[in-house]
Amino acid sequence: MRDVAKLAGVSHQTVSRVLNNHPNVRQETRLRVLEAMQSLNYRRNLAARTLVTRQSDTLGIIGFETTLFGPASMLYAIESAARDAGYMVSIASVRDLERRHVVEAVDRLTQHAVDGVIAIAPKLTVTNALAQAPPSLHCVAVGTAGEPDAAPTVGIDNTAGARLATQHLLDLGHATVHHVAGPADWPEAQERVEGWRDTLYKAGAVVPPADPGWWDAESGYARGRVLAADPQVTAIFCANDRIALGVLRALHETGRRVPDDVSIIGFDDMPDAGYFLPPLTTVRQDFRELGHRALALLLEHMAGDSTTDQVLVTPHLVPRASTGPPPLR
8 A cells, every 4th residue: 555655645544544445535646546556456455354353344155066046046146245245255155954064154253254145045054054143143033934933035925925825826717727746854945835725725626636846857757747648738837947948859759739728937037938849837936036125124223223033025926838727628
């Protein structure tokens, strides 16, 4: 900083003001300081600044190694929101969602002096592990709620989204709706089962069994083969769009037309959903909004003025060509 001040012909206090965007610096002086910084390839010593201010302007994000659309989109949305707010980001990935691995990730981020942590939390083990973070480190979980004393959470209202999907099919005239579910140990999947089942109960419709599977097209294809063999099946709600892709193939291979014979609806609105054959009706998760709400909740807790510990983002129905009225009997 003193070298920059000498080259620019100003005091090192003026250089500091320029670095901190202080308004009481003439534009001519500011430009001279910036030119000197560029000439000397000057970069602020962030470690020294952290020692002085006790703030690193860095947020930690805990993700896990996966290609699943939902968690990957959450990670990107949170990182983007943090950078837009002027924060640097340090990402700690875990191989799986076991409690001890999440605790280790929090410890690694603490050693990097992050100001706060946002964790992708599709399982309760993650939110409960965040409760073990040091009291001075504020954490927010994105995905699902944990125990009452666990970290604050931001998530998609999966129950409301499942209701939207199921009611859409009932409104088209289908007598009932079958469901191809996600894994039983993922709260997101269970919340979608609850929303689907609750909607059928309230409509007085028959509630078929919902066998849990995985979040991929292979799982959807296997369950789709079973449903395609039942001529009474006219509407299927899939726990995500990749499952719906597998169900679509199973129906095609058995000669069941979509939506003439069977209507299909997914969940996520992944970028390719509009290019399925036919284009997939689905429930859209607004991951960008999710990222901004997670960051806002974390900053509120860091500032000590938060009045909430749980935020739900409402999903929206995206009607396309894969749903229609049931076939005439």
